[in-house]
Amino acid sequence: MLECYGLTKSYGPNEVLKDVSFSVEEVGCVGFLGANGAGKTTTIRILTGLARPTSGVVKVAGLDVTKEMDQISLVIGYCPQHPAFYQDMTGQEWMHWVGGLFHLEKKIIRSKTEELLKLCRIYEAKDRAIGSYSGGMKQRLAIAQALINSPKVLILDEPVSALDPMGRKDVLTLIERSETRNVDLYVYPYFR
Numbered sequence: 767m768l769e770c771y772g773l774t775k776s777y778g779p780n781e782v783l784k785d786v787s788f789s790v791e792e793v794g795c796v797g798f799l800g801a802n803g804a805g806k807t808t809t810i811r812i813l814t815g816l817a818r819p820t821s822g823v824v825k826v827a828g829l830d831v832t833k834e835m836d837q838i839s840l841v842i843g844y845c846p847q848h849p850a851f852y853q854d855m856t857g858q859e860w861m862h863w864v865g866g867l868f869h870l871e872k873k874i875i876r877s878k879t880e881e882l883l884k885l886c887r888i889y890e891a892k893d894r895a896i897g898s899y900s901g902g903m904k905q906r907l908a909i910a911q912a913l914i915n916s917p918k919v920l921i922l923d924e925p926v927s928a929l930d931p932m933g934r935k936d937v938l939t940l941i942e943r944s945e946t947r948n949v950d951l952y953v954y955p956y957f958r
Contacts, residue, residue: 767792767919768813773822775808782808786822807847810923814844827918840868843917847924849908853897857888857907860896861914868915875914882910886940902933909940 773786783805790796798806811817812824815835824831827841851860858879865875883889886906891899896907905925912920922941926934 767827768796769823769825770809771823773809773812773824774820775805775812775817776820783812783819807923810921814842814921815839840915841918843912843915843920845905845908845912845920845922845925847927849904849911851896851904851907854895856893856895857883857899858892860907861910864911865914870915878914878916882913883907885913886910887936900933902929902936905929905933905937906940909937 768788768790770789771787773783774781775783782803786805786809798809800806808817812819812831813826815831815838818832826838829838829841831838852863855863861879861883862875865878870878879892880889883892886909888899888903888906888910891903896904899907909922909925912922925941926937929937
């Protein structure tokens, strides 16, 4: 499901990833462990197409990230460490907008929006402006948006790092819930 061979990433003279190689099977959950600055988020950014490798081969679901990003974007879901939203949009409007980016049919967008906002326990706030959401609610919305395209690979970049203990518990419980297990692979970097 994920393959990295000889992955290197440099920003000018600074080499932040050097000859990283790993592969991950089709089903399961994988976490990246490492200290701040170890390259976890850089690797995530490359896997999601937000950054390009300096060298090496990187594949997601058998697709090359440097050549087939259009297809990769259809099989991954991504929840960034610091999600950004249009604050004046409601949660429901946001989900409909994201569903439109994936060219989903309106009927599917409506049903997936309802299903995912309920799963993420923010359905009651669907008509409120996102700017009024708590940090935990925004993280739950980010997870819901990451699932709207029914991805094979769900990539979560430290989804609980900025939350209080109760918000952290809620989001981790959400990730573990059986309803989200239709995803083949979870990628989740851990701070250590």
